[in-house]
Amino acid sequence: MQDVAIIGGGLVGLCAALVLQHPQRRVAIIEATEPGQPQQQGLNARSLALSASSVQIFRALGIWPQIEASAAPIRHIHVSSRGRWGVTRLEAADYDLDALGYVIENGALSRCLRQAVEACDNINVEDGAEFESIAQDETVTVEYRQHQREHRLEARLALIADGASSRAREALGVGHQCVDYGQSxxxxNADFSAPKIDTAYERFTPQGPLAMLPLGGKRYACVWTLDPQQAAQVMTLADPEFGARLQDCFGFRLGLLERIGARFSAPIVRTSAERLQQGRCLLVGNAANALHPVAGQSFNLSLRDIACLYELLIDQNLASLDGDHIASIAGEYESLRAREQRQVIRYGDGLVMLFSNELPLFDHVRAAALGMLDLLPALKTQAAFAGMGLTFGGNRLLRGHL
Ligand SMILES: Cc1cc2nc3c(=O)[nH]c(=O)nc-3n(C[C@H](O)[C@H](O)[C@H](O)COP(=O)(O)OP(=O)(O)OC[C@H]3O[C@@H](n4cnc5c(N)ncnc54)[C@H](O)[C@@H]3O)c2cc1C
Known part of the structure; x- marks a missing residue:
């Protein structure tokens, strides 16, 4: 009998295992891919902006030094609107912080998390294991197929972390809402001739936002939102033509664009589960909420969800609780997390609406909004703290200790 079964060993599933494990708990992860195999072709080459709240959680877990070694700090954020005067700047020093956040390639973060998981005797990872079914009575029974053979495991609590098109969510009968933003x-990754090593840029254009995140040295991670036809068209261009289009859109704040890495494109769809809980099963990560990348929040939000679950389970011996008691803890988790999740979704949708609208009026409104934000320190501080994930009250992990 496992205490916790986690379906999906992506970034969120691995983090959940590290947070929820302790010497008296057995945790199993069921992951469809084999070790070293990219989870999502191409998109796995992307990067994440880690918020200050996520850094605190990694510190609490004792794995921040390993992650920090592959991450680049963001000490300044420059937000602008293409062709308009409105600019706002956020500075880590204004908030007495060493960094507002960090950028890391998904592959590097995944390797650090996987090493940490492998160092824990009480976490068992079943690789190459494809989820098949889930049933609940006094315990949760998960069936999966691994190396042509059927397996089953029993657990007291299950976390569903198998991504935005979660099969486990479907098997539990939990519906989801899809919002197609009509964007891709x-x-x-791109190298620039005059890098500003610890500065991130978010540039709003009529077609959608363009983020340039520092990866260290000359290298930046570019996340460019376009309408689907434009995205398809720039994907067909040879590197020099693509580079010229990107440079034209971003400008010359980092000098000349010298080199472009492999390009990947995908449509942007927000997926939100209708519920976070079904009996003794909880939805986390993209299976719960896959958000627009504009605000860089999905993963950071998921880590704060898991930190909340840690707090609820910290003093609990799952083996001594009956199924109803575990289901009531799961219900408490859902009610504690629903509010922040709604706020983060509204914040992202608001940004998309304000900054991806081609109507001329919106052009002036967004320029004015950026200018105002720069002039109103209290508002700017509130926006900065929301972005860093530090406005939603603390628990132990968010304060940086277990
Ligand atoms: C362009 C872009 C930029 C982003 N930038 C940021 C950012 O700056 N900050 C931020 O916080 N977030 C960002 N995000 C979001 C972030 O990438 C996701 O929140 C995060 O990767 C979700 O991880 P996950 O583990 O929930 O899901 P996934 O990464 O989808 O992992 C799901 C796992 O489940 C496994 N799986 C799937 N089906 C099965 C099955 N049937 N059986 C067993 N296993 C299965 C998969 O193999 C995979 O390992 C960005 C997203 C995009 C697209």
Missing amino acids: VVIC
């Missing part, structure tokens, strides 16, 4: 994202 183009992702690539």
Whole structure:
């Protein structure tokens, strides 16, 4: 009998295992891919902006030094609107912080998390294991197929972390809402001739936002939102033509664009589960909420969800609780997390609406909004703290200790 079964060993599933494990708990992860195999072709080459709240959680877990070694700090954020005067700047020093956040390639973060998981005797990872079914009575029974054979495991609590098109969510009968933003994202890494090593840029254009995130040295991670036709068209261009289009859109704040890495594109769809809980099963990560990348929040929000679950389970010996008691803890988790999740979704949708609208009026409104934000320190501080994930009250992990 496992205490916790986690379906999906992506970034969120691995983090959940590290947070929820302790010497008296057995945790199993069921992951469809084999070790080293990219989870999502191409998109796995992308990067994440880690918020200050996520850094605190990694510190509490004792794995921040390993992650920090592969991450680049963001000490300044420059937000602008293409062709308009409105600019706002956020500075880590204004908030007495060493960094507002960090950028890391997904692959590097995944390797650090996987090493940490493998160092824990009480976490068992079943690789190459495809989820098949889930049933609940006094315990949760999960069936999966691994190396042509059927397996089953029993657990007291299950976390569903198998991504935005979660099969486990469907098997539990939990519906989801899809919002198609009518946009696609183009992702690539790029080298610039005059890098500003610890500065991130968010540039709003009529077609959608363009983020340039520092990866260290000359390298930046580019997340470019376009309408689907434009995205398809820039994907067909040869590197020099693509580079010229990107440079024209971003400008010369980092000098000349010298080199472009492999490019990937995908449509942007927000997926939100209708519920976070079904009996003794909880939805986390993209299976619960896959958000627009504009605000860089999905993963950071998921880590704060898991930190909340840690707090609820910290003093609990799952083996001594009956099924109803575990289901009531799961219900408490849902009610504690629903409010922040709604706020983060509204914040992202508001940004998309304000900054992706081609109507001329919106052009002036967004320029004015950025200018105002720069002039109103209290508002700017509130926006900065929301972005860093530090406005939603603390628990132990968010304060940086277990
Ligand atoms: C362009 C872009 C930029 C982003 N930038 C940021 C950012 O700056 N900050 C931020 O916080 N977030 C960001 N995000 C969001 C972030 O990438 C996701 O929140 C995060 O990767 C979700 O991880 P996950 O583990 O929930 O899901 P996934 O990464 O989808 O992992 C799901 C796992 O489940 C496994 N699985 C799937 N089906 C099965 C099955 N049937 N059986 C067993 N296993 C299965 C998969 O193999 C995979 O390992 C960005 C997203 C995009 C697209």
